[in-house]
Amino acid sequence: MEFNSRTIAIIISVVVALIFTTFLYFSQFLSMRALALSLGCTFSICFIMIYFSYEILIFREINNIYASLEHIKRKEFRRMSNKFLFRPEPLKRIKEEILYMAEQKQKEIDELKQLQVLRREFLADVSHELKTPIFAAQGFIHTLLDGAVDDIKVRDKFLQKAARSLDGLDNLVQDLISISQLEKGVVKMQKKTFNLVLLCQEVFEELELKAADRQVNLHLQVEDQSAEMMVYADSNRIKQVLINLVDNAIKYGREGGNIWIKLQNAKRKIQVEVTDDGPGIATEHQPRIFERFYRIDKSRSRESGGSGLGLAISKHILEAHRSSIELISEVNQGTSMQFKLAKAKS
Numbered sequence: 001m002e003f004n005s006r007t008i009a010i011i012i013s014v015v016v017a018l019i020f021t022t023f024l025y026f027s028q029f030l031s032m033r034a035l036a037l038s039l040g041c042t043f044s045i046c047f048i049m050i051y052f053s054y055e056i057l058i059f060r061e062i063n064n065i066y067a068s069l070e071h072i073k074r075k076e077f078r079r080m081s082n083k084f085l086f087r088p089e090p091l092k093r094i095k096e097e098i099l100y101m102a103e104q105k106q107k108e109i110d111e112l113k114q115l116q117v118l119r120r121e122f123l124a125d126v127s128h129e130l131k132t133p134i135f136a137a138q139g140f141i142h143t144l145l146d147g148a149v150d151d152i153k154v155r156d157k158f159l160q161k162a163a164r165s166l167d168g169l170d171n172l173v174q175d176l177i178s179i180s181q182l183e184k185g186v187v188k189m190q191k192k193t194f195n196l197v198l199l200c201q202e203v204f205e206e207l208e209l210k211a212a213d214r215q216v217n218l219h220l221q222v223e224d225q226s227a228e229m230m231v232y233a234d235s236n237r238i239k240q241v242l243i244n245l246v247d248n249a250i251k252y253g254r255e256g257g258n259i260w261i262k263l264q265n266a267k268r269k270i271q272v273e274v275t276d277d278g279p280g281i282a283t284e285h286q287p288r289i290f291e292r293f294y295r296i297d298k299s300r301s302r303e304s305g306g307s308g309l310g311l312a313i314s315k316h317i318l319e320a321h322r323s324s325i326e327l328i329s330e331v332n333q334g335t336s337m338q339f340k341l342a343k344a345k346s
Contacts (some may be wrong), residue, residue: 013046126176129293133169137162175309179292182316189234189320193344196229196238196270197222200261203242207250215256218246223264230344231270237317238341244310245274245337253278253335269340276336281329289327290315 018039140162148154181187197220204218211218222229231238242261249259253276262273281289288294292312318325318339329335 010047013043016042016046126293129172130169133165133172137165137169140165172309175313179309179313179316182313182320185320187320189237189317191232191234193230193232194235196231196263196272196341199235199239200242200263203239203246203261206243207246210247211250211259214250214253216250216253217258219258219260221260221262223262229263229270231341232344233321233341234317237320241314241317241339242272242274244314248310249274249276249278249335266340268343270343271338271340273336273338275334277334280331280333280335281327282331286327286329290325 140158144155144158148158178187200220204220208218246259246261253259257277260273260275262271262275264271264273290311292309315325321341323339323341326338327335328338
């Protein structure tokens, strides 16, 4: 049985009233009607005195603590309290509130720890990615300064290598700036109406030499050949997304394999799917595939595996278009990346 202030007051009042009435009964000074009236009056007076003593002297202070907890919670979670001063079982409510706030704080601590781990990983990855082109360019230039500059062939060769390293460094910095701006929401999408079929053809034209080096065949499949597949989006950013996805499929897919861009009509949207018949992605890697600098094959160099920012940038671009990218992949069954774009209004 759970005791609260009301229950305790009733029990004490009954006991006191019975004792007092029994005393009067044995004294034989009052009639039965007077004894019944005395019993009721004694019970009422005891109940009021005891109950409000509990409420005013003890539970009011507890309720002040509870009100402070409500104020803290309201400031942190923006929740308005609809509680009143005299509540039943305030101790139990305070316990529940303390446990709830402790649970929320623990979640925040766990999230901060996870963010700290991700920050350390990010700093380590950035340091490694920046160090590689810097050290390469530095080595070529110092070699020239040590006397190789007098040999024209060696000078030109080393200057070209240094320039390529610095170009790679510039691309990496630009990618870091892009993803930082996208995460902050600083970059505004320059949306306009354009033909998605023509954009896909442009992407294939830019990547056909890279695909030919690995003997990869590029295919464009349109659900309705008569439709123009007009969408309303930022054409340059969507082109960047498609280039990232197709380029990844070329680099990580099967040599001599196939890559498809499939366009399908959906309700008020057009679904875009980039599919390959490569080795696929293992289940343990799929949750992290869109993280910055994450590579499935850690042994790949930056030249062969890219900076590791392409998918992260693509994810943020699509989120800025109020869309999302979905990964479907099985080992030895290929990989599919899907997203949707809003149709242009006719």
